[in-house]
Amino acid sequence: MRILQLHCDSIEFTPVKKEIKSAEEIEPSSKKLDEVVVAFVAIEDGDNSVVAKKAMLEITESMKKVGCKKLLLYPYAHLSSKLASPSTALSILKEMESLATDLEVSRAPFGWTKSYKIQVKGHPLAENSKTITADDTDSTSDAVKAESKIQSYWHIMTTDGKMHKVEEFNFAKHSGLEVLAKYESAKKRSVDEPPPHVRLMKKMAIADYEPASDSGNMRFFPNGRLIKSLLERYVTDKVMEYGGLEVETPIMYDSHHPSMESYFHRFPARQYNINSEGKQLFLRFAACFGQFLMAKDFQLSYKNMPLKLYELTRYSFRKEQSGELVGLRRLRAFTMPDCHAMCKDMEQAKEEFRKRFDLSREVIKGVGMEEADLEMAIRFTEEFYNENKSLIEELVKKIGKPVLVEMWKERFFYFVLKWEFNYVDSMGKASALSTDQIDVENGKRYNIEFIDENNKPLNPIILHNSPSGAIERVIYALLEKAAKDTSEGKKPQFPLWLAPTQVRLIPVKPEFLDYCEKLAEKISTNDIRVDVDDRNESVGKSIRDAETEWIRYIIVIGEKEVNAEKIGIRDRKSADAKILSIDELIKSIKEETLGKPLMRLNMNKHLSKRPQIMV
Template sequence: MTSEALKGESKITSYWKILSPDGTLSNIGDFDFTKYPKLEILAKYESAKKRAVDEPPPHVALMKKMGIADYEPASDSGNMRFFPNGRLIKSLIERYVTDRVKEYGGYEVETPIMYDSHHPSMVSYFNRFPARQYNIDSEGKKLFLRFAACFGQFLMANEYQMSYKNLPYRLYELTRYSFRREQSGELVGLRRLRAFTMPDCHAFCKDIEQSIKEIKVRFDLSRNVLKELGIVDSDYEMAIRFTEDFYNENKPSIEELVKKHGRPVLVEMWKEKFFYFVLKWEFNFVDSMGKASALSTDQIDVENGNRYGIEFVDEHNVRKHPIILHNSPSGAIERIVYVLLEKAAQDIKEGRKPQFPLWLAPTQVRVIPLKEEFSSICDTLVDKLSSFNIRVDIDDRNESIGKRIRDAEKDWIRYTLVIGEKEANSENLSIRDRQTGNVRELTFDNFINEINEQTKEKPFTGLNLPKYLSHRPQLMV
């Protein structure tokens, strides 16, 4: 059903350019990439459209070593299993992104993961646009697994009676999961999957003017979300894609987005519209192997309002189809974990200590009793720290103090507290700070404040493993 559309996609003619913050549009061959090596990698990667991987990227070994995720051999390729540490990290990211979208004004919904391929709007979509989907036969129906939340949200929006006064109206779903049958040679670790968790927010706008205003708000939202997840501006490059007509009609707005980014961006320009959108921007992480992966993205969709029969009544009581924006402020949640692990691998390579942002660390504080006689004091301390929403565990194993401290290092645990005679009789805490390598003395209250400062306005969940290390099974990786 999709083969003709896929063939059509392969024939699209793209013109690749570089757009600078001052509005200069250059051919790639004429642009000086000396100051922008990652942008040059992105430009070559996107224009070549080569997605296959030759060797595993560094994050694959780390995701296993840290007990985060692994391949599931009993499933289809590109479907991962997440261990307790990975599920904790993933769930916190999911909650954070969802909270931010709801603060922005998204209304959370839930829609089915499978749809009837013969539904009129689906037939129209698949005949027009390429998609690599999983197909299911069920009771005479030809179903497919969704590859985005679009279908469910559009069919839901079709049920609304909307006025221009309601717009922009924003529907949001965190899809666990979206499914896309990527080619097997492209699948690797957490970077490219066939089943992924995608925060998907659609804004229904009355016209292009309102949609451009809205896309600027969502652009800032996306940048801020990535920053708070530990991914800063210098970690990614921007690409923007548009039709030539849309660019000529909306140059100032497009240039404003590039100015917000603050440095040149890759442009893909189409002579004529092939997709349902006239503009799409995205932030791309470029890893150490020269592969680019899209994170945040937004699109201006000018077709699906009509395709799905979504209507609103304008100021003159005339029924119209809305312009639809498709935004994921973070991109796939699994891909965020991939980026954090790739950044950690780069830190290791360059001699820095890898670290998750403290609010995402599976264990934030580890307490180590010097001897068994200090166990009850450690239990009391752990309970007290836990009451302040801190994930803290106890290494009560019958191992040397040196090994237990080294293991805390290997687990990327930011704060380690060794409790011996001196510490048991002190009013202050003796804190081994992995980030600085120093041992500091802090009052209990000051220690709590230091942690709270790094985790404020972030979601929290308790440990997702037994409190005592002696109670934990060993993960064989």
């Protein structure tokens, strides 16, 4: 049996005349169907009930993936040169029709010449051809079987390595983990408000929605761009320090490239599609594609392993459901650091996995999160767990608090082990930040090979690590954390190295502006972001404005300061005034931001020259 399957916006067909004597007796009238999968079917010599069943299983499965419930079986002889007899063909078609119990199924008349008008959708899974025979063992069928068998077991693992049933675990001291574990059954939020970070991302002039783009594609204002650049630079520096080789790969790929086809076949994803010059392209949703295709073209020996490729994708795209998009938490276009390590064997993979776990912990702390803010989840197959208990227990011990465990009886995904750090916000939403996976499948899928000690080509085991998670999501977590601080009566602030302005100078009168300029010059030559409030406003007003911008150090310059070595400096963190010399202030900022990237002010130094971003 040959099938050409098309996911259509609409099809309209009209039986014109009988083509063969045994054509079905019908009233020839036009029929139009919308939002339908059309299966053009040629029944071939040798096809039987088994083939009919297989065909319907495959059609049903792929229709589930594209989310369509309406099927039109359309007899189409031209797909094959060895057709079955018309009577056999009709009976098999009728059998297929009767097998489609979960679907709204219809069938175009058999044996008629028909005219038809068709509008096919433009996504990679929209068009699909299948050849089905009685002894067919197609990979789709395996995927179907595997998926139907997939079964998860949820546990909490404590630092002593013991597994507890989720429902029996005492969450008294682990409320964040409880939210994560019972995410689905989490009680309804009483608040009916946007999440706090959405208001803050606008108020702090970081980012905003861009209605002229697609939902989930944000615009970043100068402050936001600065913070994002610093985070990007920091994560990249850390990964390169670890040994990642930075590369750059295309953001779009051909859906019909064999590796992509095989991938989509198994893991249908939500992606943006672009048709260009007859090619069906999709926008990457991770850096995997580019890096794997690159690694495939490398000549590799076991001596080169582990090979660590790194890219900070700006952007990765996922066409998440519109209702799921919120502020900076979940986007359709996001910036994802992605580091893959090709390892020669499981021993090496595990060793590397440990290093990356430490790297991720360091990075997540570096960007300003604390482990108390995070909940860890770890997922693995039962087989992997039984063979690698010590590795898993080691990770849990390192994190020092209980973690959520998901265990699968069988492997369905491409990985055998995966962990992630989740930020649980005040509204009870959990979002994954850092993650790493052990992938035992894509080395083969992408034909990545290295030559081992015995001169044999082998496919590597691949680790997929994002040490920080999406950069936008890091900003989301920082803002949510700041909002939480506010609600607890603390002053919200950014980590000093991320603050758009680190020091603000406020002259008491315009005559002290010159002195402010000199001070600003001295401070900024030390790579500290300093600005000057040169507006004609009262001191009170200027201080208030600086405070609402969360500026860490505020210095008022007047008669006293011009003539003194040590001056009063407002410190937002300690919430008091310090008496320091400028050199001491510079030294203390240098110490606090040590090891973090430096960037210059991304706004005019003078407040009077700045546009006000009112969003």
